[in-house]
Amino acid sequence: MKRFIHEVNQIMTQLSGISLCFIIVFILVDIIGRTFSRTVFGASEFAIFAMIIAVYLGFSYCEEKKSHIRIEVFLSYLPPKYKKILNLVDYFLVFVMLGIVVYSVGIFALSSYKNKCAVAAGTKPLVIYPVIFVMLISCIFYWIQVGLNFVEKFNDLFKKDLRKLN
Numbered sequence: 001m002k003r004f005i006h007e008v009n010q011i012m013t014q015l016s017g018i019s020l021c022f023i024i025v026f027i028l029v030d031i032i033g034r035t036f037s038r039t040v041f042g043a044s045e046f047a048i049f050a051m052i053i054a055v056y057l058g059f060s061y062c063e064e065k066k067s068h069i070r071i072e073v074f075l076s077y078l079p080p081k082y083k084k085i086l087n088l089v090d091y092f093l094v095f096v097m098l099g100i101v102v103y104s105v106g107i108f109a110l111s112s113y114k115n116k117c118a119v120a121a122g123t124k125p126l127v128i129y130p131v132i133f134v135m136l137i138s139c140i141f142y143w144i145q146v147g148l149n150f151v152e153k154f155n156d157l158f159k160k161d162l163r164k165l166n
Helices: 002-035 043-064 080-115 129-165
Strands: 118-121 124-127
Touching: 002 043, 002 129, 043 124, 043 129, 080 129
Parallel strands: none
Antiparallel strands: 118 124
16 A cells, blocks of 8 residues: 555656646746737636646655654654654644545535536636646545554554563
């Protein structure tokens, strides 16, 4: 399972990078179009969609590498055992909270698909449900990665305690 999630994280990271390239292209097209008074309708909206996709696709990989921003001022004053316990509680709370987020984004994705939600971009509306489904998939893998990290922290904390008892 861990290997599969790692591979998916690698793919999502690559797609995130590609999405960043699309942002540059969309903004460049928008700027050139405005320079020549030929606005390309939807270019800025597509750039926003690409940014959302880039950010969400990077969540799980960032969690796998434990690269999210953390404030450790309080943790630095605790003994190692209490740090591990607090980290375990932290991962549990994040896992529960992300479960709620996944559920909510899932409901929103289905609703936006069913209702064909769109944003105005000139003369044609742009449907948003593909972007929301990318957000959902990214959140699911982020949630799974947090769950794997929680299990890792749990095993790390309690396996060492069990070794001390033997």
